[in-house]
Amino acid sequence: ILNVEQSPQSLHVQEGDSTNFTCSFPSSNFYALHWYRWETAKSPEALFVMTLNGDEKKKGRISATLNTKEGYSYLYIKGSQPEDSATYLCAFRYNKLIFGAGTRLAVHP
Amino acid sequence: DTGVSQDPRHKITKRGQNVTFRCDPISEHNRLYWYRQTLGQGPEFLTYFQNEAQLEKSRLLSDRFSAERPKGSFSTLEIQRTEQGDSAMYLCASSTRGDANEKLFFGSGTQLSVL
Numbered sequence: 001i002l003n004v005e006q007s008p009q010s011l012h013v014q015e016g017d018s019t020n021f022t023c024s025f026p027s028s029n030f031y032a033l034h035w036y037r038w039e040t041a042k043s044p045e046a047l048f049v050m051t052l053n054g055d056e057k058k059k060g061r062i063s064a065t066l067n068t069k070e071g072y073s074y075l076y077i078k079g080s081q082p083e084d085s086a087t088y089l090c091a092f093r094y095n096k097l098i099f100g101a102g103t104r105l106a107v108h109p
Numbered sequence: 110d111t112g113v114s115q116d117p118r119h120k121i122t123k124r125g126q127n128v129t130f131r132c133d134p135i136s137e138h139n140r141l142y143w144y145r146q147t148l149g150q151g152p153e154f155l156t157y158f159q160n161e162a163q164l165e166k167s168r169l170l171s172d173r174f175s176a177e178r179p180k181g182s183f184s185t186l187e188i189q190r191t192e193q194g195d196s197a198m199y200l201c202a203s204s205t206r207g208d209a210n211e212k213l214f215f216g217s218g219t220q221l222s223v224l
Contacts, residue, residue: 034213036213042217043216049211096154098154102151
């Protein structure tokens with residue numbers, strides 16, 4: 001059974017704090033690793049698709065790294081803002097996307 | 110707006126009733142996925158289509174669930190004889206490519222409550 005684990009389950013930070021989450025996935029037969037952001041009452045939105053070991057992607061204040069050999073990816077948010085409050089999902093690409101349970105981030109003003 | 114649209118947004122039904130949801134993907138997208146998400150869990154794969162062909166169906170999906178994508182455009186997901194355990198958010202997503210860089214575009218989901 002392919003398992004994607006995310007930690008922590010939830011996180012509360014103050015505006016301006018930097019934070020990071022972890023996604024663990026099977027290190028064998030790697031194909032791709034996705035990160036999505038899901039805001040309440042909206043659609044999940046793709047942040048990054050990462051395919052190569054050592055990949056680093058950046059979008060504004062959000063960045064992600066990938067280690068396929070050890071099976072983990074980190075998502076970093078620098079200087080968190082209230083609008084960053086959302087659930088962050090990672091997904092391991094097998095022949096379809098297998099999602100983790102997500103990290104729920106709340107950024108307090 | 111040319112994103113993925115799902116209808117209805119919310120559905121409340123009584124146990125034993127049949128329900129049908131609709132998904133309209135982004136027009137040029139040939140792949141369409143259905144996922145189900147329950148509280149505290151990530152989206153769980155149900156099935157996917159490439160054009161009108163249903164290429165994979167989750168073993169977790171009972172015979173009460175059926176999905177179609179006639180003419181490779183919109184898709185419907187039907188649940189027959191609903192049970193309380195079917196209560197969940199049903200998400201539809203579409204994409205243009207099936208390679209490693211495939212990115213899914215999601216709809217807002219249909220929230221099903223079975224009483």
